[in-house]
Amino acid sequence: MINLIGNYSLIFALIISLGTMFFSFKNFKYNNILDFNLIVLVFLQFILIFCSFCTLLLAFINSDFSNLAVYNNSHTTKPLFYKISGSWGNHEGSLLLWLLVLSLFSLIFLIQSKKLSVSFRSLSIFFQQIIIVGFILFIFYTSNPFQLIIPTPNEGLGLNPILQDPALAIHPPILYLGYVGSSIIFSSSLAALVCKYTTNQWARDIKKWTLISWIFLTIGIMLGSIWAYYELGWGGFWFWDPVENVSLMPWFCLTALLHCSSVLEKRSSLQSWTIILALCTFMLSMSGTFLVRSGILNSIHTFANDPERGIFILIFLSCLILLSLIIYFKYNNFEKSNKSFFVSKETAIVINNWFMMYFLAVVLIGTIYPIFLEVITKEKISVGPPYFNQLIIPLLIPFLFIMSIGTKLDWIKNKEINVRYKKIVLLILSVLISYLIAKHLNTKILYSTVLISAALYLLFISILDLKNDKLKWSQKTSHLAFSILIISIILNSIFSEEQSVNLKAGEEKKLSKYTIRFEKISKSQIENYTSLKAEIWVSQNNNELIFYPELRLYKVPETITSEADIKTNLFNDNLVVVNYLKDTDYLNIRYQKKPFMLLIWISALMLAVGGILGLRKKY
Template sequence: MSSLIGYYSLIFGVGVSILVIFFSIKNFNDTQKLDTKVISLVFLQLLFVIISFSGLILSFVNSDFSNETVFNHSHTTKPLFYKISGTWGNHEGSLLLWLLVLTLFIFVFLLRSKNQPKQYKILTLLFQQIIIVGFFIFLIQTSNPFNHVFPVPKEGLGLNPILQDPALAIHPPILYLGYVGTSIIFSSALAAVCSNNITKIWASHIKKWVLVSWIFLTLGILLGSIWAYYELGWGGFWFWDPVENVSLMPWFALTTLLHCVLVLEKKLILTSWVVVLSIATFTLSMCGTFLVRSGILNSVHTFANDPERGLYILIFLFILIFLSFFIFLIFHKSENDNSKTFYLLSKETSILVNNWFMMYFLSVVLIGTIYPIFLEVISSQKISVGPPFFNKLILPFLIPFMLAMAIGPKLKWIKSDIEDKIYLISFFVISLILSVLIIRNLDINFLYNTILITAAFYLFFITLRDFFHRKYRNLSQITAHFSFSILILSILFNNIFSSEVITNLKINETYQAQNLKINFESIEQENKQNFKAIRGKFIVEDQSGLIEVMQPELRIYNQPNIVTSEADIKTNIFTDKFMTMNYVQNQDYFNIRYQVKPFMIWIWISTILLCLSGCLSLIRKKYEN
């Protein structure tokens, strides 16, 4: 019954979308105020999608296996929490969640835009409805979450065990809030271009949506990274997996857009940057949707579905790109960008430098993700682009980027001189000495790593000083740059000082090295609701005599019948100790992987601080110079 209600709610939602478009066009020139009938219809559209999504949740909670989506992705023994999260842990349900956020955001946009010009609001609504209708059609025609199965199975196939995790359960909704928020930015930018409404007031208005999208996208990426760290058993926070990359690319574009909007709010410049980045950010979000759902990418994150769905998204995406750039070329007036002279030492120039660096990083990630796909299509050769490619092309450019981040905020608008040269030079010398002391005794590239760490320390010290020197002025900007410096330092130290031991052990055997001892003490079994846990007990002693008890697990799930490896992680403020165990087939020993990962927790803390900086900017009434 809930599936039937959910399906017909989608059909009614399409009908309401057509009415919204009709009355919006009819109301375009009638009055100075947006017709309440249009707002009521948008609310009704949202209500139908909420009913549809609730119907799918109820089908999962009740284990209604007459619903094909529930049958493919649930099981009666699955805990209630994962039954609910299983609603969006699949292709059909995740797209319905996309649609829910799309309709929610446009309704909130209309409520929060009462002081904006009426024609601008209607145009934004119309562009957003094009996207919404496209998703309605996509769901109903190719990805219906309410398809019926007959005869009704007694049991479902279950959810992939690696998706049965709290972090991954909340990761998609938060990530989608970031992705879908870019659709409002996209629609708003096109509406502003068409109505010639790109002003400082519009920048202040759209800045809130940019910040909200940026905060949620950052949080979503963080949760995905934490999940991959402890669930996949690889022992790292980022692997340049293609699906990781498709979430990082819109983040680069959105971060650049945020800086441009903040400038536009102060001065009427960089309007072309703002419009193009608004289009590009949403395009990259849609590209991620296409790549994940087309079956093109091979990743642990992807929804392996038939290419027909990917083809629909690709055609829909090309239509949106063509429409947006046609509007940009016809309606956008760029004289404002060209009427200003940019001096070398000015805040405007520092923002442009920031933009070009971010676009370079974006290009590297885009090429590294897309190139293997095109190569396979053209030559049938399969290649893997991994961390060495990205590290070699990105890390060297982080050095001037971080130096620009440290000095740029010290500059003034229009024309400036670098003030307080003594403390800038002093901090650079201190950073260089610290880096040399850290790197000197390590068997790594001395010059390259010294310069890289020096730049990160330099940004850290400059922004740390600003916390006290500026007395909470520009607090959001200082917090963002400070947290970014901690993030880079944590990543660098994590990479340099990490250590790993991989060995095979039987019960009661001991691995002995110069500075490490691992004793495989015992194994115990425990039956859980939908899996059996095999837990090992290891006594780990390091060179300082510190003893840790590590208890990694193997989990054997009943439906689907899959074995997963669960890491045991001991965390303190400086170091993570990470251990996984895997059964070696047809043998009586286990493969043990033990890693020491310094400063791992600071990677998470710095990213949370980044999100906090966005929240600070969001609640401030005025962006201060």
């Protein structure tokens, strides 16, 4: 019964979509006043999709196993919180959530854009509806969350235990808010092209949505990283895994757009480039969904494997690309761009975009090249961290230096670049500190020195910038956060230490720096898993730390997960992970020292806070 309600609300939502498209097109062509029906229809559609989502949620909460999605992904012994998060932890449910957010954003856009021209608003809604129709069809044809099984099974198959985690429970919705926010950017830039509205006013409107998507995407990526850090148990937080790369690509694009749209806003130039970025962002978000959900990536995160779905999204994506290409080439008659000067903020932002696009290209090529190569030549290659590090890190150095200069420049033309005594001292200071750090480590001195000094210099300059009245607080915060983030990541990767030993309970092993003792292991039954808690003592120079890492044995589905025990303080993380060695009494114990982990999370959060501060501005 409840499944039927969900299913039919979706069908009605589809019908309403067609109605909305009709009305919005009519409104665009013949009317100067917004048709009230349009708001009603979009609102109704949102309610219907919301209804449909709620029924799925109810099915998960009640463990209604007559529903295929619930049967595949839930289990009666699962805690309530994960029953709820399970509704979007699977492919079908997550798409429904995408759709829900999509319709919510359309509604918000329609309501809050009162000041803009009617034709622009209705046309944006029209394009937005095309996306919605595509998604509803996709859900119906390939991944209906309301499929029934007869007879009804008594018990479900359970949710993959690695996914039963608070950070990962809220990770998809947040990430989707970021992805879907870019759909508004997409529709409104198409509408702006048609209405010839690609002005600085439009740039101001688009900036709000860019910021919103960017904030959610930043937080979403951060949550995913945090999860990977403590749950996957390798002590790393970024693996250059395809699924991670896929979320990073729209982030680069959005960051570029964020900077570029302020050039359009202030200087009325770079129109076509802003449009291209705006269109690309949504394409990348869509392909993100496509690449992750189709299972063509060989990845730890791919929990849904179904190539047919991929083909549908690929067709849908091609249609959207075709549509945007047609509109772009038919309507692009931009004014000749304004004068630009070499030493100006505008050039600095163009250079920012240049680097962003390069990073994006590296990640994009590195992620999809192996797929194409395999299809075309049957050659199978892996593109992993060494590739990305070699192509990205060297160019990070000039990027950081330019970023520290760029904020100082004026919009039009800098009369002279005032090289102040203070800045040179800072530069020398950062090179000196970096040299000492590199020497202390005694590896790759030149390379580390240059890299760390670039990051340190940016940090010093960003701190100095806090007093600069020309900059906005949002910019100051985000730039400072970014510099802390970069320097923490660099120092983290250089200073990390780790030791791995195999021990039985009661044994102890002396290593060069530490002594690791495996004291005991205790077993207990918790909710839906059996917990094996080990007690590990790590001592270094009379300093003892006791860790309680855990192994969780789940019955449904049969899996072992490993929970790290992490001791965090501001400058250092100490963590121990244990792993089960098959057919022995031994445990593999891995002790890691990870400096500045907390700073990485704090600065990522601060980056998002900077974005939120940017929203506060009155337009």
